Amino acid sequence: MTDTVLDRFLRYVVIDTQSDPLSTAQPSTEKQKNLGRLLVDELKAMGLEDAHIDNHGNVYATLAANTDKDVPVICFCSHMDTAPDFTGTNVKPQIVRNYAGGDIQLSGDPSQVIRVASQTELTNQIGNDIVTTDGTTLLGADDKAGIAEIMTAARYFLDHPEVRHGTVKILFTTDEEIGRGADKVDLDKLGAKFAYTMDGGTAGGIENETFSADGVEIEITGVAMHPGYAKNRMENAIKIAAEIVARLPKSITPERTDGKDGFIHPVSMQGAMEKASLTFIIRDFVDEKLKEKEELLEAVVRTVMADYPGSSYIFKVREQYRNMKAVLDRDPEIVDYAVEAVRRAGMEPKLGPIRGGTDGSRLSYMGLPCPNIFTGGHAYHSPLEWVSVQDMEKAVQTIVELVKIWEERA
Template identity: 75%
Template structure:
C-alpha cells in the first residue's frame, strides 16, 4: 500500500488545482475538474460504477456494502483545490528517502529551508521518506494527501472483499480553500449518515472542533476636498480606516494567539480619500466570543468616527461557519469509532481543535456530522509544505480499520 499511496500522491500534486476567491463560479477554476476527471477514471477502473463528476466539479462514488449488518452509510471526503496563498503551478515533488534528520534545503530556491527548529515533527520522521517541493511552489498535500489516502483505501477494500464493511461513499469537493467546498454538495444524492474529512495534519490527531467564523466589513464614507483647500474640511476615509486598524487589540491577533484563543484579523483595506473599506475576519470556538469581538470592533469604529463628524460608516457581519463540535457532540459514536480505529493502527488518539475550518464544519451543519482525520501533511499553504510517506500509509490504514469498526459495532 505504501508505494500505491505515494504513486497516487505524486500523480495528483503535479495537477494545478488552485482555487480563486475572486471568481464567482463553482468551481472557481475549471482546472480543478482536471483532477476530478482523473479521479473518476480511476474510481471507475476500480469497479465503482456510479463514479462521476458533477457540473460543479464534485466527485461522487460508492463502495457497496458487503455485510448483512445494518451499518450506517459513512463518507470519506477530501478537497481537490489548493490554496490561493502560494502558487501551485508546475509542482516538482522531491522525495527524501530514509530521512537522516536535520534541516531540509529545497533545491529550486535554496533560501527556502524546512528547519527542524520550526518543524519539530521532523524529529519523529528519522528513517521515513519525506516528500517536499523544490521550494518554488506549494506541495498540495492539503488536500491531495487526503485524496491519495482515500483512493488507496478504496482500492484496498475493493481488492480485499473479505474485509466486511457497510456502504461507503466517496466525495471529493472543489473550492474548500476559499470557503465554498460544501456549497454545491448534494447530500441527498450522497446518501451518507456520517462522514469524515481527510484534511488534518499530525498522525494521531483527530479533530471534532473548529473555530466558529464570521466576516466583518466596514464601509467608510469620508469628506473629499481638494488638498490645497482642505484645512478643517477634508476627512480622509483612508486615514479613518487606518486609524481603526491601528486601534485593534494587539493581543487578539492571529500572530499573538494560540490554542483556544480567538482573534480579530484585518485581511484587506481598500479605497481612497472619499471612501474606504476594511474587511476583517473574527474567529472563536464559542459563538459568544464572536459576538464580543464584533462588539469590540464596532466600539472602536464608533470611537474613531467621533473625531470625524462629517463622515459615516456601515458595519456588517456575515456568517461563515460554526464550530462542528456543536453537532458532533450529539453523535459520540462517530469519534468513539474513530478513536478505536486509531488505536488499532498502534497510535494513541489525541483529540485536537482546529484553528480554522474544514468542509466538515459546513457539512456538519448541513446535516452530515463530519469530524476530521489526519493526513500526515505539514506547513500547509507554503513552499515549506511536506508530508511523510509512512504517515500517509498510517492514514490509509486508519480508514480501513475505521470501516471495520463501524461494521463490527453495527446491529446484526
C-alpha cells in the first residue's frame, strides 16, 4: 500500500458510495460503510488506534498531540458519499499526465468532453496531472479528494514527529450529498473545539459563507374522474403541479442566478390524476430572503389552487442548513489561520461564499464552527468531474500548515 495522495484517491474512488435521498436510514446506503471500514483499517495501520466506524457509518479517529502547549482540539472532516445526480458505480479513473492544454475527450463516452471554455481553471493546470472519469460515471472527487488529503496529512505528521501539533480529530461522514451529513455526528465523542471541512474546489479557496437552505414538499389532491365524463368535474393533480412550476418567476432559478442571488428550484415532480407531489429546494444567503421565497412559492400555489375549488394541497417546509458565516464571525481566527495556511502552502487565498452547503454549515450551528477548504476538484456531480493531482498535494500542505499554525499560536 502506498501513501501518496493520488494513490489514496485512486483507491477510494472505485468504491461505490452513492447516497440515496429516498432512503430514511442513515447511512442511506450500506455501501458507504465499505469505504468507512477501509479507512478505519488504514487509520489503525497508521497507528491511530481509536479509529472506528459507528452504526451510522461515521468514521472517527484521533491524532494525539505531541506538544506541551494547550492547543485547541481541531477537526478535519470530509464526506464519503457521492451525489445521487449521476452514477458512482464502476468508476474508472483516467489520468492525463503532464496536461498540455486543450479540451479533454473522455474515453468511455466520446460525447463527453471537458472543455476549456466552460472549465477555465484548466488554463492554470498546464504541466499538471489531471484525473478524470471515463465519461460514464461520477469521479467522486466530491469528496474523496478531501478524504485522501486528510489521510495523507495524518500520515505526514506520524512520519514527522519533530513537527509539533495539538490533538487533531478526523471525521468522515455519510449522506452529506442528501443533506444529512451532520445528523448523527456525536460532537461530545468528537471532542473538537473548531473544525474544517475539506470539500471545496479551486486551489486556494476558503469558504466562510454558504447558502441558507430549506426544502419544500407540496402534496396536491385533485379530483379524479373518468376522462369521458370529466367536463367541469375533473381536476387533474398532474396538471395542477405542472401549472405551479410554470408560474414560478424565471428570474430566481439556478440557471438565471449567480453570486449571492438565491433561487427556487423544483427537483422532483411525481403523481397521477388524483394525487401529485412536488419537491423544491430554496436557497439564499440571507435568512429573511429565504423566508420571502417560501412565501412567494406558497402564494403561487394558492393562486393556482384557486382555479381548482375541489382540490387541496399541503405545504411543508423542512429546514436543511443555515449560512455558517454568523457563527464563524464570532471566532475570526478560525478563518484567519486558514488564510495564512494557504499562503504558507504557496497560494493566494481566495475567501468567499459557496453557492451550496457543506457539513460545515450544520456543524457550525451544532456548536462546531467549521469553514470549508479547497480540495482541487471541479465539475462536481457530473461525468465531467476532474481534479488536479498537484492541487490535491497543495491541499495536503494546507492542512499541515494549518495544524502547525494552531500549535504556534497557542
